[in-house]
Every structure is written in C-alpha cells, then in structure tokens.
Amino acid sequence: MPQTVKGVIARSKGAPVELTDIVIPDPGPGEVVVDVKSCGVCHTDFHYREGGISDDFPFLLGHESAGVVAEVGEGVTNVEVGDFVILNWRAVCGECRACKRGEPWYCFNTHNAEQKMTLTDGTELTPALGIGSFAEKTLVAAGQCTKVDESDPAVVGLLGCGIMAGIGSAINTGEVTRGKSVAVIGCGGVGCAAIAGSRLAGAGTIIALDIDDAKLEWAKDLGATDTINTRGMSEDEVVAAIQERTNGFGADVVIDAVGRPETWRQAFYGRDLAGTVVLVGVPTPEMELSVPLLDVFGRGGKLKSSWYGDCLPERDFPMLVDLYEQGRLPLEKFVTERIGIGDVEEAFEKMGEGKVLRSVVVL
Numbered sequence: 001m002p003q004t005v006k007g008v009i010a011r012s013k014g015a016p017v018e019l020t021d022i023v024i025p026d027p028g029p030g031e032v033v034v035d036v037k038s039c040g041v042c043h044t045d046f047h048y049r050e051g052g053i054s055d056d057f058p059f060l061l062g063h064e065s066a067g068v069v070a071e072v073g074e075g076v077t078n079v080e081v082g083d084f085v086i087l088n089w090r091a092v093c094g095e096c097r098a099c100k101r102g103e104p105w106y107c108f109n110t111h112n113a114e115q116k117m118t119l120t121d122g123t124e125l126t127p128a129l130g131i132g133s134f135a136e137k138t139l140v141a142a143g144q145c146t147k148v149d150e151s152d153p154a155v156v157g158l159l160g161c162g163i164m165a166g167i168g169s170a171i172n173t174g175e176v177t178r179g180k181s182v183a184v185i186g187c188g189g190v191g192c193a194a195i196a197g198s199r200l201a202g203a204g205t206i207i208a209l210d211i212d213d214a215k216l217e218w219a220k221d222l223g224a225t226d227t228i229n230t231r232g233m234s235e236d237e238v239v240a241a242i243q244e245r246t247n248g249f250g251a252d253v254v255i256d257a258v259g260r261p262e263t264w265r266q267a268f269y270g271r272d273l274a275g276t277v278v279l280v281g282v283p284t285p286e287m288e289l290s291v292p293l294l295d296v297f298g299r300g301g302k303l304k305s306s307w308y309g310d311c312l313p314e315r316d317f318p319m320l321v322d323l324y325e326q327g328r329l330p331l332e333k334f335v336t337e338r339i340g341i342g343d344v345e346e347a348f349e350k351m352g353e354g355k356v357l358r359s360v361v362v363l
C-alpha cells in the first residue's frame with residue numbers, strides 16, 4: 001500500500017520550503033523504500049529551491065542521508081529489510097563506456113527509482129539528486145543504498161554528498177599521498193572535508209584559505225597546519241602566501257572548494273610545477289575563465305574536476321565509516337547542529353550566514 005508521510009518540498013522558485021504530506025509508492029522492481037534517519041542540509045538543496053538547478057518544481061528536497069531499508073521491490077539483492085544504509089546519487093550502471101573501461105566512479109548513466117513520489121493530489125515530485133530525503137521515508141533505486149556498519153546516522157549520512165565530495169576531491173581526484181603539500185581554497189563543509197581527507201592520506205603541509213575566520217578555525221580543527229584569511233588579498237598576494245608556506249614553490253595539490261574564476265586562478269598559480277588543481281566547488285553558468293595558454297603548458301601537471309569526489313559508494317562509504325568508528329576520521333565535527341524536519345528553512349538562513357558546517361535533520 002502506498003504510504004503518506006511528511007516531507008519537505010520546494011513548491012515554486014524562491015518560496016520558503018514547506019513541510020507537507022507526500023505519498024511513497026510501494027517499491028517496484030529494483031526499488032527500495034527507506035526509513036530516513038538523518039538528512040544534512042546542503043547548498044544544493046538551496047540551489048534547487050532557488051530554481052538554479054532545474055525548473056521541475058515541486059522538488060522533494062534533501063539528499064545527504066542515512067536510514068534503514070523498510071521495503072524492497074522485486075529483484076533487489078544488494079540490500080535487505082533492516083539494513084543500515086547511506087544513500088548515494090551514484091548508482092552505477094555497470095554498462096556505460098566509463099563502467100566498461102573500469103572507471104565506474106565516472107558512470108555516465110547512473111539511475112534512480114523509476115516510480116515517482118507525489119503530493120496527495122497526485123502531483124509528481126522531483127527528488128533532489130534523485131533522492132529526496134527530507135522526509136520520513138523515501139523511494140530510491142536499490143543501487144542508491146550502500147550498506148555500512150550501523151553508526152550515528154546524523155554523522156555518517158553526511159558521506160552521502162558534500163563530505164564525500166570533499167574527502168574524495170583530496171584522496172581520489174587529487175591523489176594526495178604521504179608528505180604531499182595541499183592547499184584548500186574555501187573551508188565550508190566540502191573544503192573542510194578535503195582537509196580531513198588530506199590529513200587522513202598523510203599530507204605534510206595542509207594550508208586552509210578562506211575569507212571567514214570562523215571557517216579557518218574549523219579548518220584547523222580538522223587538520224589544517226596553516227591558515228590564511230584571503231579577504232581583500234590580490235591574486236599575487238594569495239599565491240605568494242601559499243608559496244611562503246611551501247618552501248617558495250607552491251603546493252603539490254590545490255583544491256578549489258569555492259568554484260569561482262578567481263579562486264580557480266589562485267589554485268592554478270598557487271600550485272607547484274607539475275602539480276594538480278582540483279575543482280570541486282561548482283561554478284554558475286555565467287562564469288568564465290581566462291588564463292594564458294602558455295602558462296597551462298609551461299606549468300604542466302593536472303587540471304581536474306571532481307564530481308562527487310570521484311567516489312565509488314560501495315568502495316568508499318564502508319571504508320570511511322570504519323575509519324570514523326576507529327576514531328581516525330572526525331566526521332562528527334561536521335555536524336554543527338541537529339534539527340527537526342520542520343527547521344530546514346531556518347537552516348538555509350544559517351548556511352547563508354556562514355554559521356554552520358552542516359545542520360542535520362534527525363528523524
């Protein structure tokens with residue numbers, strides 16, 4: 001029987017979000033209904049509300065979640081009822097050209113549940129990132145559920161999006177390893193996670209750059225060895241400040257966790273010869289970049305983007321949960337506050353004011 005539960009929707013562009021009744025269908029073949037236990041408030045949810053991602057209103061918001069499998073549809077074999085899972089937006093297909101060549105973390109054909117969740121009048125909802133988990137229950141594709149050891153859902157659920165993107169931008173995309181120097185520009189949830197990931201990988205120098213001192217304090221707590229407040233600094237000054245802390249050369253890996261042309265250029269020039277630039281912050285459509293092509297050639301190295309931290313949920317989520325449980329990855333520090341499902345709008349405001357790394361809805 002379809003079930004009616006509470007969920008947080010964005011009904012129209014820019015309007016405050018609403019807690020309302022939503023209808024969850026029975027799981028069809030390959031689908032799973034999950035009892036949601038937690039859901040982090042991510043910038044992407046806010047972008048959906050603002051109409052910045054698509055016009056497919058109404059959206060069922062929320063996507064950084066852990067929960068328990070409540071029902072499984074026909075043919076589901078990877079999880080069973082009662083499993084503790086983290087939800088992901090990379091259910092790999094196994095058949096696209098990326099998957100076939102052995103690079104499933106780039107999968108070009110990830111999938112979601114086929115059936116739609118609806119409002120009680122039958123209006124179809126668009127779930128954020130194919131998840132939609134600011135809700136008591138949600139319907140996803142089985143591949144979007146990754147079974148992990150039972151843990152604090154509010155903490156490990158964050159691996160479902162931004163924190164995984166940040167950690168992965170360092171360890172997967174940036175290939176940070178022992179002794180490397182790393183600079184991270186922008187120390188929100190994603191940048192701080194890149195710092196935590198760099199420390200986990202054994203980086204030597206980890207330089208945090210932000211325009212907000214409060215964020216730099218969080219960055220230090222998560223493993224930054226140096227912090228630089230770049231507010232009001234020119235590009236040359238930012239680059240010089242990175243070089244001063246890396247024997248005059250620049251960092252081996254620079255991660256742009258803001259995603260603006262000026263921060264990307266700081267990353268590009270703040271990097272040592274043959275170093276790596278990782279873009280994990282998401283630019284907006286009107287942004288353009290201008291760099292002398294000779295500098296691109298002359299400096300060598302790698303210029304990469306990091307989609308979801310190039311993560312493979314089946315590989316990375318269980319490993320990171322283990323490291324958290326062993327006390328080697330302080331994921332709990334990303335949870336600034338635990339809130340109710342009715343508090344999402346207020347959490348957007350705090351996010352806008354830079355007061356939180358993550359607000360997490362607990363259910």
Ligand SMILES: NC(=O)c1ccc[n+]([C@@H]2O[C@H](COP(=O)([O-])OP(=O)(O)OC[C@H]3O[C@@H](n4cnc5c(N)ncnc54)[C@H](O)[C@@H]3O)[C@@H](O)[C@H]2O)c1
Nearest residue numbers: 162165186187188189190210211215280281282306307308
């Ligand atoms: N690639 C992915 O798969 C992926 C996944 C999730 C989020 N993201 C993106 O990562 C970015 C960061 O997300 P977040 O949740 O950490 O956001 P956030 O707003 O919490 O953090 C952004 C940080 O950047 C700082 N900042 C802003 N302008 C700056 C500048 N010019 N120089 C230095 N610092 C500056 C802010 O003070 C803030 O601390 C966003 O663009 C988000 O959309 C990407």
Ligand SMILES: [Zn+2]
Nearest residue numbers: 093096099107
């Ligand atoms: Zn694929």
Ligand SMILES: [Zn+2]
Nearest residue numbers: 042044161162
């Ligand atoms: Zn997110």
